[in-house]
Amino acid sequence: MSALSSDRLWPWLRACLCLAIVIFLIFPMVIVVIVSFSSAPFLTFPPPGLSLQWYRKLASLPVWFDAISTSAMIMIPSALIATAAGTAAAVGLARGRFPGASAIASLIMAPMVVPVIITAAAMLGVFRSWGLQGTVLGLILAHATLATPYVVFTVLAAMRLVDQQLESAALTLGATHWRAFWRVTFPLILPAVLSGLLFAMVISFDELVVSIFLSSPTVRPVTVQMWSDVRGDVDPTIAAIGALLLAFSIGVLLLETVLNRQRTHPFAARAEETATQAAP
Amino acid sequence: MSEALLQLNGVSKAFGNIMAVDNVSLTLADGEFLSLLGPSGSGKTTTLQMIAGLAHPTSGEILLAGRPIRPLPPYKRDIGMVFQNYALFPHMTVARNIAFPLEMRDMPRSEVRRRVENVLKLVDLPGLEERYPRQLSGGQQQRVALARAIVFEPKLLLMDEPLGALDKRLREQMQLEIKHLHTRLGVSIIYVTHDQDEALVMSDRIGVFNRGRLEQIGPVEQLYEQPTTPFVAEFIGESNMVRGAVREATSGRCTLDTDDGPLRGHAQHAVPPGSTALISVRPERVRLEGENAHDSDRNVIQGRVCEVIYMGRLRKYVIETRGGHRLIVAQQASGVQVRSFTVGETVIATFAPEDAVVLHDSI
Numbered sequence: 001m002s003a004l005s006s007d008r009l010w011p012w013l014r015a016c017l018c019l020a021i022v023i024f025l026i027f028p029m030v031i032v033v034i035v036s037f038s039s040a041p042f043l044t045f046p047p048p049g050l051s052l053q054w055y056r057k058l059a060s061l062p063v064w065f066d067a068i069s070t071s072a073m074i075m076i077p078s079a080l081i082a083t084a085a086g087t088a089a090a091v092g093l094a095r096g097r098f099p100g101a102s103a104i105a106s107l108i109m110a111p112m113v114v115p116v117i118i119t120a121a122a123m124l125g126v127f128r129s130w131g132l133q134g135t136v137l138g139l140i141l142a143h144a145t146l147a148t149p150y151v152v153f154t155v156l157a158a159m160r161l162v163d164q165q166l167e168s169a170a171l172t173l174g175a176t177h178w179r180a181f182w183r184v185t186f187p188l189i190l191p192a193v194l195s196g197l198l199f200a201m202v203i204s205f206d207e208l209v210v211s212i213f214l215s216s217p218t219v220r221p222v223t224v225q226m227w228s229d230v231r232g233d234v235d236p237t238i239a240a241i242g243a244l245l246l247a248f249s250i251g252v253l254l255l256e257t258v259l260n261r262q263r264t265h266p267f268a269a270r271a272e273e274t275a276t277q278a279a280p
Numbered sequence: 281m282s283e284a285l286l287q288l289n290g291v292s293k294a295f296g297n298i299m300a301v302d303n304v305s306l307t308l309a310d311g312e313f314l315s316l317l318g319p320s321g322s323g324k325t326t327t328l329q330m331i332a333g334l335a336h337p338t339s340g341e342i343l344l345a346g347r348p349i350r351p352l353p354p355y356k357r358d359i360g361m362v363f364q365n366y367a368l369f370p371h372m373t374v375a376r377n378i379a380f381p382l383e384m385r386d387m388p389r390s391e392v393r394r395r396v397e398n399v400l401k402l403v404d405l406p407g408l409e410e411r412y413p414r415q416l417s418g419g420q421q422q423r424v425a426l427a428r429a430i431v432f433e434p435k436l437l438l439m440d441e442p443l444g445a446l447d448k449r450l451r452e453q454m455q456l457e458i459k460h461l462h463t464r465l466g467v468s469i470i471y472v473t474h475d476q477d478e479a480l481v482m483s484d485r486i487g488v489f490n491r492g493r494l495e496q497i498g499p500v501e502q503l504y505e506q507p508t509t510p511f512v513a514e515f516i517g518e519s520n521m522v523r524g525a526v527r528e529a530t531s532g533r534c535t536l537d538t539d540d541g542p543l544r545g546h547a548q549h550a551v552p553p554g555s556t557a558l559i560s561v562r563p564e565r566v567r568l569e570g571e572n573a574h575d576s577d578r579n580v581i582q583g584r585v586c587e588v589i590y591m592g593r594l595r596k597y598v599i600e601t602r603g604g605h606r607l608i609v610a611q612q613a614s615g616v617q618v619r620s621f622t623v624g625e626t627v628i629a630t631f632a633p634e635d636a637v638v639l640h641d642s643i
Contacts, residue, residue, distance in 0.1 A: 168334050169367035171354040173428065174384035183380070187371045 029246055036239035043234050054240040064241060067225035071205055073136055074221055078143035079200035085144065086151025086200075087193050091185070093152070094159035095167075105152075112149045119146070120213040127214060134216030142214055143204040150203060151196035158192030159185075191259050198256045202249055284346070285310045285436060285468050286331065291340030293326050300326045302492035303340070308436075308470065313462050315471045315479040317515070318489030324472045327489075328438050331470065332361050344436075355384070360429035360437040360467075364444055366421045368413040374400075374424050375409035381432040399427045402461070419450045426458070430465065439471045443478065455481050476516050480504075488512045504562075508548055510639050513560040520566070520607050521558045523641060526551050534638040539603025540581045545636030556641045563610040565635035568597060568621060569628045578630040583607060585625045595620060599629055 031045055036054055038047030058064050093105055111119055123142050124133060132138030162185055170180035186193075208223040215224045222241065229238055286308040293301040301323040308314050316324040329335040331342060333354030342349045349357065369377050375396055382392045400406050403423040413421055422442060429437060439458075443451045459482050462469055473479050479486050480500055487497035488511070496503060496512045507513035510521060522543060524536030534547040536559050545559045567578075587598035590613065599607040607629055613620075621627055 163365070163367065165363050165365060165367040166369060168332075168354075169361070169363055170369075170380070171334065172332050172357075172359060172361040173381035174355045174358075174432065175380070176353075176355055179384065184369055 032239050032242045033246065035236050036243040038236050038239070041235070043236055043239070054236040057237050058240045058244075061237070063225065064222070064237075067220055067222040070136070070219060071221040071223070074139045074143055075201050075204040078140045078204045079147065079197055081140065081144040082147035082151050082200040083193060083197040086148045086196055087155050087189075089148070090152045090155035090159055091181070091189075094156055095164070108152055109149045111146050116146075116209045120210040123210060124213040133214055134219055136219055138214050139211060139219065139221065142210050143207055144200075146207060146210065147200035147203040150199045151193075154192045154196040154199065155189055158189040162188050194259050195256050198252050198259075202252050205245070205248065284308065285312075285344070286470075287343040287346075288327075288331075289341045289343070291327070291330060291337045291342060293323075293330060293335060294338045299492045301330070301337075304492075304494045305340075306487055306494060306497055308468055310435075311466050311468055313459070313469045313471065313482060313484045315473055315483040315486045316489055317473055317476060317479040317486050319515075320474055322489040323492040324489045325440055328361075328440055328470060328472050331436075332359055332438055333357050358432070358434050358436075360432070360434035362425050362429045362437070362439045362442045364441045366413075366425040366442075368421055368424055368428075370413055373410050373412055374405070374416070377413070377424060378428045378431050381428065385432060395431055399431045402430075403427045404457075418446050419454065422446060422454060426461075430461070430467065433467075435468060437467050437469045439469060441472055441474065443473075451478070452481075458482065480516070486516070488515060490515075506548060507560065507637060507639070510558050510560065510641070513637065513639060518563050518608060518610075519560045520563060520605075521560045521639075522603075522605055523556060523558055526553050526555050526557050526638075528553055533633070536638065540601050540605065541603075543579045543581075543636065544633040545579075545638045546634065547638040549640065551638055551640065558639045558641050559636050560639055561631050561636040563596070563608045564594075566607065566609040566629050566631045568599075568609055568611060569630060570619070578632050579636065581607065581629045583627060583629060585621050585623050585627055588621070588623055597621060597627075599627065601629075 035043060035045055035047060037050045037052065038044065039049035039051040039053065040047055089104075089108055093101060123138075123145075127133045127138045127142070130138075132141065166184050166188075167180050170184045171177070175183060206223065207221075208227060211221050211224050212227065215221060222245070226238060226241060284307045288304055288306050291301060291304045292299060304323070304327060306314075316327060318324050326335060330337050331349075333349070333352065336350070344352075344357065344359075369380065372380070378396045378399060379392050382395060387395075396409070397406075400409065403426055405420060405423050405427070408416065408420065408424075413424065416424065422445075425442070442458075443454050446454065455478055458469075458471075461467075471479075471482060483500055485497060485499050486503050488495045488503065490509075490511045495509050496507065503512060503516050507516065507519075513519040513521065522536075522538045522540065524538030524543065527535045527537050527542065529535075529547060529551050532546050532548075533544065534551055534557070535542050535544050536557060538559070543559050545561070547557075551557045581599075581601050581603075583599040583601040585597055586600045589596040589598075593613060594610045595613040597609040597611070599609060601607055609629060611620075
């Protein structure tokens with residue numbers, strides 16, 4: 001009898017626990033979004049009324065516009081570099097048989113394991129001597145380094161699913177290694193490459209620790225701007241920018257999910273299309 | 281069928297300490313159909329990959345039309361290859377798959393279209409140009425793979441167990457189609473299989489692989505009638521083998537002392553008197569007779585029927601001999617002069633010395 005009741009109790013407890021965790025994680029974000037529409041002149045919850053005043057203020061302050069455009073200027077090139085380098089590394093690690101491959105793999109993965117603060121301090125030291133500290137280029141390189149392991153992970157997983165015989169077949173049919181890659185392998189891993197690109201974009205846009213170390217008063221990504229604002233006067237402008245960042249991240253991740261669905265059923269949509277065409 | 285298109289001279293491939301292919305030499309004539317037959321892991325696929333350029337020999341040499349093939353990368357060898365799992369490009373339509381080797385050769389578009397159309401007719405797949413591989417049945421995918429491998433008119437076509445994934449009926453139909461295609465195109469084919477029936481149906485010659493070695497290569501009939509090793513005798517068709525000591529050996533004739541008395545057969549290789557050897561005879565060459573049949577020219581083994589298997593055209597008997605061996609005998613199931621036997625009956629099995637081969641005991 002006691003076994004029966006514990007059987008029923010456990011799933012119930014588990015559901016409660018999960019719900020609590022979800023509320024704990026999601027609720028602050030919901031509050032940020034609500035507060036961003038507040039009519040009160042300071043941060044308070046629940047807001048006395050709704051207005052768009054903080055978004056108007058945000059648009060009128062050039063410092064936020066600059067921060068967002070700096071972030072974008074860093075995000076796009078760093079995501080592209082991370083994607084190109086990460087894809088190349090993943091292809092090499094998946095196909096190449098060379099000495100030290102596993103050492104190279106762990107080196108590439110290092111930024112995921114090493115505490116960010118260590119990476120940040122190390123980059124500060126090196127970039128300062130190279131004259132990259134406080135420049136957009138420095139932040140681009142730093143973010144690319146941070147994002148590359150995520151691209152390598154995603155693309156490596158996809159490469160493991162691509163049958164090596166396809167590449168062999170392309171070679172026997174007259175394709176050079178280069179053409180075999182672009183005509184056969186790359187189209188098959190493209191969804192993973194795009195996922196990697198989106199991840200890299202989000203990582204760059206959300207990154208704070210390394211950015212604090214490498215930014216300067218003139219080159220200041222949006223996360224660093226928020227950080228310095230939070231430490232000073234806090235008004236709901238910060239909630240408005242937070243809500244915008246949240247919207248951006250959710251949008252990118254939704255896009256990634258859509259791509260992922262296509263990856264699990266590649267060509268399924270077209271298959272149905274032709275099937276219905278074939279049926280008279 | 282005179283000029284040698286392909287030649288392997290002492291080709292070996294080692295993976296670490298393991299010899300995947302061990303000192304293989306063979307010659308392929310222009311227009312010939314050669315099957316490489318052997319159990320899985322016997323080195324036949326590795327041999328094929330070395331010919332295609334997907335693997336490199338550790339030692340030895342491969343000549344294509346008289347010239348060493350080693351400096352040529354796979355994409356310059358002009359050798360068609362059909363893979364075991366077809367290796368069709370999943371993101372390309374049938375037409376794009378088949379056009380791929382032509383596009384790699386920078387052929388003009390109109391020519392590509394014409395050739396794709398023709399080859400689809402040849403493999404009997406018209407109208408499926410715009411389908412994707414996963415929309416096709418196994419047999420159709422097989423045909424597309426074949427079309428893609430022959431559309432650029434290679435002189436040599438390599439096939440790696442191409443029919444392994446198909447069911448029996450379709451396999452038999454495709455065997456005939458590939459054979460017809462071979463005659464029609466005049467292309468040379470090296471066909472890897474582990475299915476001995478398939479090899480017998482299709483090939484001009486068969487090379488039998490075992491543990492990386494080419495045990496025997498020759499015309500189909502020769503392999504069946506005159507196997508040179510016990511492995512070949514067992515792998516191609518069924519064989520009864522009895523071990524014995526060589527009593528005497530004179531000019532091809534050889535007598536063995538076995539548990540079932542002296543047995544005679546012909547030996548292709550010298551077997552020294554006193555050594556142990558195997559005598560091998562095909563089930564259909566053994567005759568079962570009643571108690572008192574006597575023919576001094578034939579080998580005689582006494583035994584008891586312990587199993588009868590009716591197989592339609594044939595009836596198979598498993599005989600337990602007096603010497604304690606199992607002997608399989610296949611006889612016509614119907615016929616005027618053939619009598620059938622029942623389980624438990626005492627019988628005499630006889631076979632002519634010409635039908636028995638004496639082999640080195642290497643098992």
